[in-house]
Amino acid sequence: MSRNSALNEWLDKNMGRIFLAPAVTLILIFSIFPLIASLILAFARVRFTGGGFKVRFAGWRNFDKQLFGSEQFHLLGTFTEISVPGWLFGLLATGGLVWWMVRYVRSRFTWFGFIGRLITFAMALGLSWMFAATLLSGNPFGTVGTTLFYVIVGCGIQFVIGTALAFACSQTIRGSTYFRVIFFVPMMITPIGVGYIFRMMADTTKGPFANVWQWVGLGEFAWAADPWAARVFIIVADSWQWIPFVFIMMLAAFESVPRDLGEAAEIDGASRWQSFWEITWPHVLPIAATVMLIRAIEAFKIVDLPNIMTSGGPGIATESVSLQAYYAWRALDLGQASAIAYILLFITVVICVSFFNLVVLARVRNQR
Amino acid sequence: MLKRFLGGTAAALAASVILTPTGAAADGKYDGVVVNILTRPGPVIAGRIVDRGAEFTEMTGAEIRVAEVPFAELFQKILADWATGTRSIDVGVFASGWGVELVNGGLVENLDPYIAADDKIDLMDIAPYFRDFNQKVSGSTYFITLDGDFQMLYYRSDVLEAAGLEPPKTWEEYLDVASKIHGQDMNGDGEADYGSCIFKKRNAQSYFAIQSVAAGMVQSRGTSEGIYFDPETMAPKVNNDAWKKAFELYKATGQYGPPDELNQDIGDTRGLAIGGRCGLMIDWGDIGPLSIEEGSKIKDKVGAVIMPGSTEVLDVATGKLVACDADSCPHAVDGVNYAPFAAFGGWTAAVSKASDDTVKAAAYEFLSYMNQAAQSNVDVTMGWTGYNPYRNSQLNDTSAWVAAGFSEASAENYLGAIRDSLNHPNMASDFRIPGAQQYTGVVLDPELARYLAGEISVDQALENIEEGWEEITDDFGRDDQAAIYSLSLGITN
Numbered sequence: 001m002s003r004n005s006a007l008n009e010w011l012d013k014n015m016g017r018i019f020l021a022p023a024v025t026l027i028l029i030f031s032i033f034p035l036i037a038s039l040i041l042a043f044a045r046v047r048f049t050g051g052g053f054k055v056r057f058a059g060w061r062n063f064d065k066q067l068f069g070s071e072q073f074h075l076l077g078t079f080t081e082i083s084v085p086g087w088l089f090g091l092l093a094t095g096g097l098v099w100w101m102v103r104y105v106r107s108r109f110t111w112f113g114f115i116g117r118l119i120t121f122a123m124a125l126g127l128s129w130m131f132a133a134t135l136l137s138g139n140p141f142g143t144v145g146t147t148l149f150y151v152i153v154g155c156g157i158q159f160v161i162g163t164a165l166a167f168a169c170s171q172t173i174r175g176s177t178y179f180r181v182i183f184f185v186p187m188m189i190t191p192i193g194v195g196y197i198f199r200m201m202a203d204t205t206k207g208p209f210a211n212v213w214q215w216v217g218l219g220e221f222a223w224a225a226d227p228w229a230a231r232v233f234i235i236v237a238d239s240w241q242w243i244p245f246v247f248i249m250m251l252a253a254f255e256s257v258p259r260d261l262g263e264a265a266e267i268d269g270a271s272r273w274q275s276f277w278e279i280t281w282p283h284v285l286p287i288a289a290t291v292m293l294i295r296a297i298e299a300f301k302i303v304d305l306p307n308i309m310t311s312g313g314p315g316i317a318t319e320s321v322s323l324q325a326y327y328a329w330r331a332l333d334l335g336q337a338s339a340i341a342y343i344l345l346f347i348t349v350v351i352c353v354s355f356f357n358l359v360v361l362a363r364v365r366n367q368r
Numbered sequence: 369m370l371k372r373f374l375g376g377t378a379a380a381l382a383a384s385v386i387l388t389p390t391g392a393a394a395d396g397k398y399d400g401v402v403v404n405i406l407t408r409p410g411p412v413i414a415g416r417i418v419d420r421g422a423e424f425t426e427m428t429g430a431e432i433r434v435a436e437v438p439f440a441e442l443f444q445k446i447l448a449d450w451a452t453g454t455r456s457i458d459v460g461v462f463a464s465g466w467g468v469e470l471v472n473g474g475l476v477e478n479l480d481p482y483i484a485a486d487d488k489i490d491l492m493d494i495a496p497y498f499r500d501f502n503q504k505v506s507g508s509t510y511f512i513t514l515d516g517d518f519q520m521l522y523y524r525s526d527v528l529e530a531a532g533l534e535p536p537k538t539w540e541e542y543l544d545v546a547s548k549i550h551g552q553d554m555n556g557d558g559e560a561d562y563g564s565c566i567f568k569k570r571n572a573q574s575y576f577a578i579q580s581v582a583a584g585m586v587q588s589r590g591t592s593e594g595i596y597f598d599p600e601t602m603a604p605k606v607n608n609d610a611w612k613k614a615f616e617l618y619k620a621t622g623q624y625g626p627p628d629e630l631n632q633d634i635g636d637t638r639g640l641a642i643g644g645r646c647g648l649m650i651d652w653g654d655i656g657p658l659s660i661e662e663g664s665k666i667k668d669k670v671g672a673v674i675m676p677g678s679t680e681v682l683d684v685a686t687g688k689l690v691a692c693d694a695d696s697c698p699h700a701v702d703g704v705n706y707a708p709f710a711a712f713g714g715w716t717a718a719v720s721k722a723s724d725d726t727v728k729a730a731a732y733e734f735l736s737y738m739n740q741a742a743q744s745n746v747d748v749t750m751g752w753t754g755y756n757p758y759r760n761s762q763l764n765d766t767s768a769w770v771a772a773g774f775s776e777a778s779a780e781n782y783l784g785a786i787r788d789s790l791n792h793p794n795m796a797s798d799f800r801i802p803g804a805q806q807y808t809g810v811v812l813d814p815e816l817a818r819y820l821a822g823e824i825s826v827d828q829a830l831e832n833i834e835e836g837w838e839e840i841t842d843d844f845g846r847d848d849q850a851a852i853y854s855l856s857l858g859i860t861n
Contacts, residue, residue, distance in 0.1 A: 045843070048451035050474035070835050074814075078824065140823040205626055206639070224631030227821065313570035314630045315821030316814060327571075331810045332444045 042338035062339035074316060074324060075340065077134035077142035086132035093128035097121050120354040123347070143316065143324045144347065146231065150320060151299040154235045154242075159292055161239070162246025167276075169247075170254035180251065187244035195308025198237035202309075224310050227317030234305050234318055242298075246291055253287035254280065289360035293352055300348045321347075398430030398730045405717075405731075406446055407461035409436040412754035413515070413715050416747050417461065420738050427737075430730040440571055443805050450475040450720050458723040459731045464502045464511050464716040468852065469802040471505040477719040479509045482732040489736045497790055498758045501797070502713050506855060512735040514744070515715035516758025518708055518789040519580045522641070522649045525671040527554050535673045536648070537704050539581060539617045542676050546624035546648050555644025555665045563624030565637040565646035570817035572633035575808045576711040576798075577650055578816055582614035583707035583796035584677040585689065588697045592857045595707070595796050596807070598684070599854045602841045607834040608687035613680075615819055615826045622820070630820060642666060650675070652711065653756030656782040660773035661751050668775050672785035674792070677706035699794040707796040708789035714758060749774075756786070763787055800856035801849055803840050811836030 011018070045058045066075045082090065101121055105114065127148070134141050141149075165183055169176045186194070202223050204213040213219050223229040257280050265275045303322040306312055312319030312327070319327075321344040329337035405421075407414050414436050421432025435457075437445050446460035451473060460470075470476045483489060491499060498513045521542070523535045527549050536542040542564070550563030568574050579595065586595040586605065597604055605611075622629050626640060634651070641649045642658050644665030649655065659666045680689040681696055690696055697705040717738075719731045737743060741761050748757045749772035757763050763786060769779035789795065799807055811833055819829040841849050 048447050048473070050451065052452055070832065070839060073824075073832075140818070203628065205628060220627045222626075222628035222630065224628050225821070227823075310631060311569060311571040313817050313821060315570070315818035315823040317821060317823070327810075330441055330444055331806055332447060333806075333810070 038338040038341060041334050042342050044335050046332070046334040048332060058335060062335045063343070065336065066339055066343060071336070073140070073142060074319075075142045075321070075343070076130055076144055078139040079133045080139055081137065082133050083137040086136040089136055090129050090132035093132070094125060097124055097128070116353075116357070119350055120358065123350045123354070140227075140315070141317070143319050143321045146316075146318060147300060147302070147320045147322075147344075149231060150235060150238065150302050151296050154238050154302075155292060155295050155299050157235065158239050158242050158246050158295060159288070162243045163250045163288070165243070166247045166250035166254055169251055180248075183247050184244045186241050187248075189241065191241065191304035192308055194237055194241050195305045198233065198240070198305075199309045202233055225314050227314055230310050230314060230318045234302075234309055237305050237309065238299070238302065242295060246295065249291045250284065250288065253284035253291075256287075257283045285363065286360070289356065293356055293360075296355070297348060297352055300344065300351075395427065396429045398428040398726070398733075401430040401726055401730045403430055403432050403458050403727055403731045403734060404456060405432065405434045405459040405461060406442070406449075406457045407434065407436060407715070408439045408442055410434075411752055413461065416750075416753040416755065417738070420743060420747075421734065424734045424737055428730065428733065430734065432734060440809070446470070447473075447475075450722065453722055455720070455722050458720050458727050459717050459735065460720070461514065461715055461717045463798070463804075464513070464713040465798045465800045465804045467511055467716065467718050468505055468800050468856070469804065470718060471510050472802050472852070475721055476510045477721045477723075477728055477732075479512065479719065479732060482729070482736075483509055486732075486736050488740050490741060493741055493759045493761050494739075495758055495760055495763065495790055497710070497795070498714065501710075502716060502758075505800075511716040511718050512732075512739050513714055513716050513758050514735075514738055515748075515755040516786075516790075517652050517710065517712045517714040517756060518786060519576065519650055519652055519675055519711045520672050520708075520785050520789060521675055522651055522655045522670055522672050524549075524554060524644075524647050524666065524669055526669045527552065527647050528671075535671060536676050537702075538678055539584075539676050542648060543617070543620055543624075546621065549647040550624040552647070554647060561645040561647070562626055562640070563647045564621045565625055565632075565640050565649040566618070566621050566629070567632050567634050567637045567650075568618075568622060568625075568629050568820055569631050569633040569636075570813060571809075574816055574820075575813040576709075578614060578618050578812070579796070579798070580650060580675050580709040580711060581618050582611050583709040584675065584705055585610035585614055585680065586682050587707045587794060587796050588681040588692070588699065588705045590699065590793055591795050591797055594853070594857045595709075596799065596837075597841075597850075597853055599850060599857060602846050602850045602853065604834045604837040605682070605684060606837065607830040608682055608684075609689045610682035611830055612826050613689065615816070615829065618816075619820055641670075644669075653782075653786060654751060654754060656751075656774075656778075657749055657772070658751035659778075667773075668778050670778075672782050674706055674785060674788045675708050677701075677704040679703055679705070681705050699792070705794070706792060707794045708792050709796045710798050713798050713800075714756070715754070757783070763790070797857065801844075801852045803844050803849075806840050807837055811840065 041055075042062055043058060043060070044055045045061075047054045065071050072079070101117060104117055127144075130142075130145065133139065134145055165179075169180055169183070200207045201209050204210060204219055204221055204223070207213075210219070213221070221229075223233050261279050262275050265279055270278070301322045302320045303326055306318040306320055306323050307326070310318045312323055321340060325337045325340040325344065328340060405417060407417065410418065414434055417432070418434050421434060425431055442460075442462055443466045446457055446462065447470060449455070449457045450460075450470065467476060483491065494503075494513060495516065498516055502513050503509045503511045521535065523545075528535065528545065531549055533545050533548060536545050546563030548563070551560045553559060554561040566577050568577075583595050587593045595605065626632065626645075637646070637649060638651065638654065638658065640646050641651070641655055642661075642664045655670060656672060658664065659670045677700075679692050681692055682688075683690045683696070692700050692703050692705050697703075699705065717735045719728050719735070723731065738747075741759055744755065744759060745762050745768050747753050747755045748762050749768050762768070763783050766774070766776060766779040766783065769783070770776055774782070798804075815824075815829040815832045815836070818824045819826055824832075
């Protein structure tokens with residue numbers, strides 16, 4: 001065998017790896033390495049000094065500070081006494097979760113499924129009691145609660161409005177092409193720009209809409225000084241930007257539904273609602289679930305809007321977990337910033353994986 | 369068409385040759401040298417560095433490049449760049465108090481040899497506080513002052529005069545005056561205006577304002593007493609009745625402020641002040657020069673006085689407030705203890721130790737050029753620059769101010785308030801220890817914001833601040849911090 005043919009044979013055998021190598025190398029450099037480096041930092045204290053920086057091992061101290069120490073109020077909220085409604089909610093949630101676990105163990109037990117559900121159980125239990133001890137007991141939220149508010153309420157609103165608009169535009173109505181372009185524009189604006197636009201619009205004393213606010217009797221109302229008004233306004237801005245994403249994805253989903261199915265249902269005497277619920281919705285459900293999953297993952301990372309619109313205020317009322325990590329990083333407290341980022345990663349992964357496995361895949365399995 | 373294009377190109381080339389500074393104009397000693405400067409976003413502070421940089425390039429050939437980052441990220445960028453040896457920044461322009469950490473890490477060039485060889489800087493014309501405190505660490509000069517900072521109380525002289533009121537001397541009087549003028553139309557636009565404007569936004573400048581309020585209650589025995597720690601143990605002096613009252617007073621001023629004051633930073637309140645919408649306001653020296661700029665509605669209608677004081681001061685042993693007497697308040701005037709707070713200390717410039725020697729020489733020469741009276745005496749009279757007076761020739765001579773547009777009376781009033789603060793024996797120093805930004809920006813600021821937003825009580829806020837400050841002190845090393853803190857308080861006027 002000549003050297004050339006040996007080389008060709010080697011190339012043939014390894015061509016797949018060779019083509020993949022650049023991509024894998026880039027992923028290692030830009031994704032895996034930062035992930036490992038930040039994991040190391042999460043267990044360390046970093047000090048910048050002459051000649052570089054000093055890193056010393058801190059064990060679980062960064063996590064301990066966030067979850068149980070002086071920063072607990074910031075991340076999880078302020079815990080004092082749990083109110084009666086808080087106890088009721090907490091006990092109900094605990095009972096429901098225990099029933100859910102027992103039902104699983106009794107029906108179809110696998111170790112893999114059990115461990116996954118145990119993690120979901122622990123997360124849901126922790127979050128339930130966190131809400132019981134803060135929101136339902138009159139204590140301030142931490143950044144985890146605020147972030148979940150952005151995710152659940154924000155994504156919910158965006159999904160409903162985006163899907164409704166997509167469904168409307170998927171019908172044969174006049175001007176639908178025009179509206180498709182208009183609805184898509186906000187998504188192309190940078191979040192920082194959106195933040196400044198909405199901050200100006202909400203300024204009741206000297207903003208461009210100050211006269212409008214005065215006219216409707218809100219000239220003396222400061223949305224940024226009230227925790228819930230500020231959170232809601234951030235959701236309004238976030239929704240304005242992200243509804244187009246839901247819209248464009250769901251529009252594609254609605255347009256992919258075969259029209260002959262709807263026509264057949266119509267011939268069979270199905271109403272428009274029956275046609276939608278029995279034919280269109282099951283068809284678009286997997287896409288809708290994916291859209292929500294992508295949107296939720298993005299929403300967990302919200303940082304630009306609260307940073308620009310309120311700087312996380314009033315107090316820490318609008319601060320998300322990502323923004324908290326950013327503020328820690330900005331103060332060069334890299335250990336705390338990494339610990340917060342990993343806590344967020346854990347929460348995001350558990351919630352998103354649980355949602356997909358236990359809600360979406362379960363429904364898809366049921367439909368089959 | 370081609371002929372027209374060629375003609376235009378030739379004309380443009382000719383113009384560029386005429387307009388470009390020639391070798392004859394520059395001495396060329398720094399030809400090819402680039403000095404990279406990092407500071408806050410312009411035009412405030414950065415804008416004038418760019419302008420003076422262009423002049424310096426014409427004179428010496430050195431190119432001055434100014435990069436800008438948000439205020440909240442400025443110190444960290446400089447620290448990270450200098451510590452890791454990235455060398456993308458030769459000069460940092462920031463608060464002098466932050467620089468102690470950089471000097472402690474061996475990252476800043478000692479400027480003593482440069483100053484010794486500089487016959488133009490006229491160091492003795494710089495006010496003693498800035499010369500001996502702002503520019504120095506452990507007796508050596510590491511920083512060049514570009515701006516002198518004190519917070520002062522500004523008041524609408526026309527509004528107070530019409531109401532028969534005097535400028536407040538204490539914070540209780542401040543609230544009283546604010547309540548009496550709140551709701552008046554102060555700029556003639558038919559709308560009700562505000563009795564008080566003090567920035568309260570989180571992640572902005574509110575933590576400076578609260579220190580200004582607290583200083584008069586915490587410190588009474590002179591600058592060396594300090595307002596933050598026991599110098600021997602570094603135990604925080606924050607969880608006590610003095611700081612508690614300061615927090616409560618600061619929050620109470622919001623009753624007479626704009627409805628969205630909790631989301632207003634210094635830019636917002638200055639806009640309102642210059643627009644004639646505020647009766648009383650707290651600010652650095654900028655309101656004076658800004659009041660004479662085009663569009664201002666308060667030209668010759670604004671007065672300045674030393675920050676309000678207190679008739680009660682902290683008894684450190686008990687943590688309680690006690691009435692001022694000759695023993696507890698040796699510097700009191702008419703029973704009122706004043707402690708003007710040197711908030712931020714002023715924008716100062718430091719040169720990276722890691723830069724090339726030629727770059728360091730060019731950088732120092734440029735900073736000296738900006739600091740020299742010929743330039744700075746003009747710069748401080750222009751509100752948009754963000755520079756406030758720090759030289760005796762700026763503080764004692766009103767001619768430059770009158771030339772800039774002040775009336776003689778306004779200039780004398782404005783400079784008088786700064787002199788009263790600057791020369792006060794009980795002036796309160798800002799943080800000048802490693803971790804200064806963490807003590808304030810990371811711990812004090814969010815706790816204050818939470819209290820202002822009603823999330824926590826003042827007692828909880830002060831407990832949290834005490835705990836947070838203890839953690840930072842332990843992190844940096846208690847003994848080291850104590851030594852530097854004591855040193856930082858040792859210099860008085």
